[in-house]
Amino acid sequence: ADLFDPIIEDYHGGFKKTDKHPPKNWGDVNTFANVDPTGEYVISTRVRCGRSLEGYPFNPCLTEEQYKEMEQKVSTTLSGLEGELKGTFYPLTGMTKEVQQKLIDDHFLFKEGDRFLQAANACRFWPSGRGIYHNDTKTFLVW
Structure with a gap:
């Protein structure tokens, strides 16, 4: 749509209305090929997975x-990660406003009172049993 074209072009660094995505090339299923080896198309990407x-x-x-049990299990498991996944677990209970705001500003932590989470009944007992983990380079996140 004409309204969104300039926004999309700006956000994606010059991707115009007439431009097309490069053809997909997943290659061998056992090896994942770089889909943009020259860095012309991919600005950023995010993979989200969710499961109880x-x-x-x-x-x-x-x-x-159950929230508290899950937080304990997850934080214990994550604290054992090493290498590029090594990082920090932040329990929401007792979190300072400064740390909370930093994680919100980084788009890692959703704001309390999110209407979609409330509608899904996902805010019961808030913030008990909740936490967020990210690795040192902030490329791996669990919440």
Whole structure:
């Protein structure tokens, strides 16, 4: 649409209305090829995966005790990561406003009171049993 074309062009560094995505090339399924080796097209990318832990219901059905159990299991597991995945776990309970705002500004932490999360009943017992983890280079995130 004419309204969005200038925004898309600006955001994607000159990707015009007439431009096309490069053809996909996933190559051998055992090796992942660089889809933009010259750096002409890909500015950034994000992969999101979501799932509850085995033995626990999805968010709307969790009890406060289950949230706390899950936070403990996840934080313990993540604290054992090494190499490029090594990082820091931040429990939301007791988090300072400064750390919270920094994580929000970095787009890592959603704002309290998100209407979509509230509608999904995902804010019960907030902030109990919640936390966020990111590696030292902020390229790997779990919340």
